[in-house]
Amino acid sequence: MTSSVRTVTFDTHDPYTLATFWAEVLGGKLADDDFPGDPAATVTTDSMTLLFWQNPDTKSVKNRVHLDLEPDGSRDEEVERLLNLGAIVYDDRTTPDKLEPGAPLGAGFVVMLDPEGNEFCVLRSAAERAATS
Structure with missing residues (x-):
């Protein structure tokens, strides 16, 4: 048995705004049901899906991924x-x-x-x- 990566997830203060940035970077598309203020937002490209999940914690160290x-x-x-x-x-x-x-x-x-x-x-x-x- 093996696994595949379904999404790459980012913790963020503002899921919609950060998802909008990454959709522009990657030429991707936000999900039709994502709106400002939502607790999560998804960007889909031809090769991957990014999930932006609201988290109030402040980033304090270098990303490990x-x-x-x-x-x-x-x-x-x-x-x-x-x-x-x-x-x-x-x-x-x-x-x-x-x-x-x-x-x-x-x-x-x-x-x-x-x-x-x-x-x-x-x-x-x-x-x-x-x-x-």
Whole structure:
């Protein structure tokens, strides 16, 4: 016997607002019955379901589990888009590759925080990785 992941769950002060942020990030859809003030909200994408569950506790330590995002465009363009949605850069762990001038972006990733402080990472796209392999 095995198990499969049904949802990835986030504790949050404001389920609807945080779910709206992540629906924009992932190109997902909020459930039709989710509204501001509800104790839970769900975002569904083609590949996963995220559940946002109201919890009054304040986040006080680093997440033990986080999402790694692989954009379909460049990593830097995705970071900029996410900043415009309300995320912030927590730690830029990008490194320059030893390539010719004008070559693709450097290796590494950017650690970001969503509007409630949950960490997630933005990786290079598959095309960016292929260009430097």
